Amino acid sequence: MLGAMSTPTPAFPQLETPRLLLRPTRLEDFEAWAAFLDDEVATQFIGRQPRSLAWRTLMCMAGAWSLTGVAMFSVLEKSSGKWVGRLGPWHPEGWPDHEIGWGIAREHWGKGYASEGAAAAMDYAFDVLGWERAIHCIDPANLASIGVAKRLGSKLLGRVQMPPPYDQATIDAWGQTREEWRARKVREPLPGTAV
Numbered sequence: 017m018l019g020a021m022s023t024p025t026p027a028f029p030q031l032e033t034p035r036l037l038l039r040p041t042r043l044e045d046f047e048a049w050a051a052f053l054d055d056e057v058a059t060q061f062i063g064r065q066p067r068s069l070a071w072r073t074l075m076c077m078a079g080a081w082s083l084t085g086v087a088m089f090s091v092l093e094k095s096s097g098k099w100v101g102r103l104g105p106w107h108p109e110g111w112p113d114h115e116i117g118w119g120i121a122r123e124h125w126g127k128g129y130a131s132e133g134a135a136a137a138m139d140y141a142f143d144v145l146g147w148e149r150a151i152h153c154i155d156p157a158n159l160a161s162i163g164v165a166k167r168l169g170s171k172l173l174g175r176v177q178m179p180p181p182y183d184q185a186t187i188d189a190w191g192q193t194r195e196e197w198r199a200r201k202v203r204e205p206l207p208g209t210a211v
Contacts, residue, residue, distance in 0.1 A: 028081060029144070031089065031136045038089035038104065038133055040081040041074060045090045048099035048121065049074050058122040061155040077102070086145065088117065091133050093124070100124040104137040105145060110179030112189060113151045116141060118164065125160070131167045138168060142194040151191035153178065165190035169200050 031038040041049075050070040052058055059065070065073060080087035089104040103118035116137050118130040134152075141147040152170060154161045170190040178187050 028085075029140065031140055032094070033132045033136050035094055036100075036129060036133050036136070037092040037094050038136060039092070040087065041077045041090045041102070043074075043078075045099050046071065046074055049090075049102070052101065052119065052121045055122055058119070061158045061161070062119055080108075089133070089137065091120070091129065093129075100129055101133075103130065103133045105141045105147075105150075108179075112153065112176040112178065113149060113191070114141065114147050115153055116150045117152060118161070130161075130164045134164060134168055138197055142197055147194060149191060149193045150197075151176075151189040153187050154190055156186060156188050162190070168192075169197065 028040045030040075050067045053065040053070040053073065054067065056064050077087045086105050086107070088102045088106050090099055091101045091103055092098065093100050099121070101118065101120035101124065103120075104116060105114065106117050107114045116134055118134050120130050138150060141150050150170075151173065152161065152165045152168075153176065154165060156162075170192045173189040173191050176187055176189040177183065178185055
């Protein structure tokens with residue numbers, strides 16, 4: 017499986033959108049990261065984590081950046097510098113495909129940050145990483161994430177089998193190919209952006 021993982025990119029990338037800065041996870045993100053993962057509402061579909069486990073997942077994400085050059089970005093609000101969530105490319109061992117995923121802290125819901133950041137991550141995955149397809153693994157009851165997937169132009173691809181410990185969860189894959197992403201003539205404007 018290691019040969020199928022993405023090729024590391026030179027230097028750690030940093031992406032910008034009109035309102036967001038996306039950069040690799042840093043130790044300074046931990047307090048906001050841990051608060052996000054301890055919020056039972058925000059983590060309803062990804063699993064709540066106590067502080068000690070949140071530490072491990074932060075280290076896992078940072079380690080993925082170091083070892084493979086690919087992992088979810090920490091998302092910062094440019095106007096305030098606040099950590100607002102994590103999103104981006106993700107493909108751990110046993111995952112059904114290359115994923116662009118997102119998780120935004122509850123106090124930043126409704127601002128369009130997931131859509132805005134995920135669009136930048138899609139561009140990055142297709143243009144820099146060379147992915148042929150990107151999926152979003154979404155619980156069918158997670159209507160907010162389904163809305164983000166639809167705003168990105170992704171379509172329902174069907175049920176997928178997740179690796180343990182998520183193998184008992186009912187998860188649908190939404191997604192699209194690089195060609196579908198690039199062929200969209202008119203994209204729905206994302207908050208803070210112009211067409």
